[in-house]
Amino acid sequence: MLKIRVIGVLILKNELVVQSIGFKRYLPVGRPDIAVEYLNKWGIDEIAILDITSGPAGTSPAYWKLKEYSKCCHVPLSVGGGVKTLSDIESLIRSGADKVIINTAFHKTPDLITRGAEKFGNQCMVVSIDACRTGKDSYEVYIASGQTNTGKTPVETAIEAQKAGAGEILLNSIDNDGMKKGYDSALLHSVVKAVDIPVIICGGAHLPIHMIEGIRHGASAVAAANFFHYTEHSVMMHKTVIKSNGFDIRTDTYAGYRMDQVGCDGRNRKMNDCMLEELRFEYVPEERI
Amino acid sequence: MSECSQKLVIIDYGMGNIMSVAMALDFLGTEYTISSDHTKISNASAYILPGVGAFHAAMDILNGRGLTELLTEEVIRHKKPFLGICLGMQLVAESSTEKSFTEGFGWIKGCVEYIKTPNNLRVPHVGWNNITCINDTTLFDNITGEMNFYFDHSYRLVCENNIKAAVCDYGVEIVAAIRKDNIFATQFHPEKSQRNGLKLLRNFLNYTYNLTSGKLD
Numbered sequence: 001m002l003k004i005r006v007i008g009v010l011i012l013k014n015e016l017v018v019q020s021i022g023f024k025r026y027l028p029v030g031r032p033d034i035a036v037e038y039l040n041k042w043g044i045d046e047i048a049i050l051d052i053t054s055g056p057a058g059t060s061p062a063y064w065k066l067k068e069y070s071k072c073c074h075v076p077l078s079v080g081g082g083v084k085t086l087s088d089i090e091s092l093i094r095s096g097a098d099k100v101i102i103n104t105a106f107h108k109t110p111d112l113i114t115r116g117a118e119k120f121g122n123q124c125m126v127v128s129i130d131a132c133r134t135g136k137d138s139y140e141v142y143i144a145s146g147q148t149n150t151g152k153t154p155v156e157t158a159i160e161a162q163k164a165g166a167g168e169i170l171l172n173s174i175d176n177d178g179m180k181k182g183y184d185s186a187l188l189h190s191v192v193k194a195v196d197i198p199v200i201i202c203g204g205a206h207l208p209i210h211m212i213e214g215i216r217h218g219a220s221a222v223a224a225a226n227f228f229h230y231t232e233h234s235v236m237m238h239k240t241v242i243k244s245n246g247f248d249i250r251t252d253t254y255a256g257y258r259m260d261q262v263g264c265d266g267r268n269r270k271m272n273d274c275m276l277e278e279l280r281f282e283y284v285p286e287e288r289i
Numbered sequence: 290m291s292e293c294s295q296k297l298v299i300i301d302y303g304m305g306n307i308m309s310v311a312m313a314l315d316f317l318g319t320e321y322t323i324s325s326d327h328t329k330i331s332n333a334s335a336y337i338l339p340g341v342g343a344f345h346a347a348m349d350i351l352n353g354r355g356l357t358e359l360l361t362e363e364v365i366r367h368k369k370p371f372l373g374i375c376l377g378m379q380l381v382a383e384s385s386t387e388k389s390f391t392e393g394f395g396w397i398k399g400c401v402e403y404i405k406t407p408n409n410l411r412v413p414h415v416g417w418n419n420i421t422c423i424n425d426t427t428l429f430d431n432i433t434g435e436m437n438f439y440f441d442h443s444y445r446l447v448c449e450n451n452i453k454a455a456v457c458d459y460g461v462e463i464v465a466a467i468r469k470d471n472i473f474a475t476q477f478h479p480e481k482s483q484r485n486g487l488k489l490l491r492n493f494l495n496y497t498y499n500l501t502s503g504k505l506d
Contacts, residue, residue, distance in 0.1 A: 001419075002440075003416055003417045003418065003419075003437065005417065045416070070309070074482070074484070075481055075483060076439055076441065077309070077481075093341060096306075118388070119304060121341060121342050123341075123443055167441075168413070168415065197413070198416075220416065221416065252434050252435050252437070252484075289491050
């Protein structure tokens with residue numbers, strides 16, 4: 001059966017990958033092409049690039065840069081940020097994107113999704129929803145990088161997006177973004193119940209257990225941005241823990257981890273000296289294709 | 290065989306994730322041309338038809354540019370190797386009911402229909418899924434370990450059993466790959482399926498090479 005996907009999100013600002021905290025603070029991480037290359041090698045199932053450079057002003061996406069970023073990407077690549085017209089979508093797809101992520105433009109011109117789906121198919125159109133908590137169980141959708149309130153609920157927006165022809169929903173919690181406390185399960189659950197298309201949850205994941213919670217609440221894919229950048233082999237180690245919890249997930253990278261080598265925090269366990277001694281002489285050549 | 294007969298053309302019909310296929314071929318270190326030019330296509334020795342798009346929109350463009358006829362001539366009459374990817378696989382069928390009834394190339398018997406699962410699984414069928422090889426394994430040589438590939442589609446091909454090369458399960462049977470003589474096609478995206486996908490593309494290149502250099506009948 002279909003496997004759960006782990007998606008790596010790269011937030012780009014001025015051609016640099018940044019760490020985003022609450023949609024307000026941004027810390028520099030590094031070059032996008034290098035981040036893509038590493039995520040790809042570490043066994044990520046999909047990469048999403050969100051370029052927030054344009055900000056609320058909304059200039060067109062820098063698709064000419066995409067060729068450079070996607071060179072080493074042998075997994076699906078979704079790209080978003082500033083997409084406004086059908087020709088923006090076309091340019092991105094011709095430059096190496098497999099799917100296009102649309103946020104603000106969906107609220108301003110909903111038929112962009114419909115026209116995009118007619119030409120490129122529903123599976124190509126991902127609608128991103130940035131939700132902010134307004135009460136105990138109430139949320140509102142914000143657009144323009146979290147600057148403008150639309151007054152709509154995430155559930156309403158998700159249903160509209162599905163009707164317009166979206167193939168997937170990328171659901172992001174503004175409150176949990178960069179907080180390392182896990183996804184907003186209530187938000188996820190409400191949207192998953194409301195639509196029949198796959199929902200990707202993002203915002204707040206830090207530990208494998210957060211991703212497992214996301215899967216349990218019905219997410220078809222779990223996404224994370226910040227923490228993947230800070231630990232060597234972060235993706236494989238998280239996936240190893242998720243798999244050991246009984247979920248069907250892809251773990252066939254050339255340098256894999258055994259379940260007993262990774263702790264529940266998604267980090268390497270301390271190994272005894274004999275084991276390390278053996279490792280010194282183990283050479284695993286990369287297979288040539 | 291002349292030099293020219295070794296040429297691989299990625300058919301550019303204005304839609305489809307052409308760059309993704311091109312990058313995968315770059316990784317494999319093979320030469321290719323991206324084109325919709327009739328002369329270049331007739332002179333080529335093998336074709337890849339990528340696809341991200343809607344069936345009727347693709348057929349409109351392909352018919353409008355005279356590519357349907359040209360490809361049929363080259364692939365069916367001259368038996369040149371052909372690899373269709375995703376929509377590129379669906380297009381070789383007789384027809385599709387995506388949006389409206391549209392005729393395809395008709396190279397194989399079969400039609401394309403919306404994925405409807407008995408347990409109402411979410412559509413599109415998007416993500417990595419394991420496949421099972423049946424009949425022909427030319428495309429799957431040297432792929433060891435788990436046979437997983439990346440799928441992303443809302444419609445599926447329904448065809449005869451003898452041309453299926455691989456299937457996968459998503460509530461209903463999804464035809465993952467087909468092979469009929471020199472026609473190969475995959476519903477999944479080999480260019481986006483990590484090492485398994487790159488190996489599959491290598492297998493297609495090897496088949497093409499062996500065929501044009503006379504090592505294969």
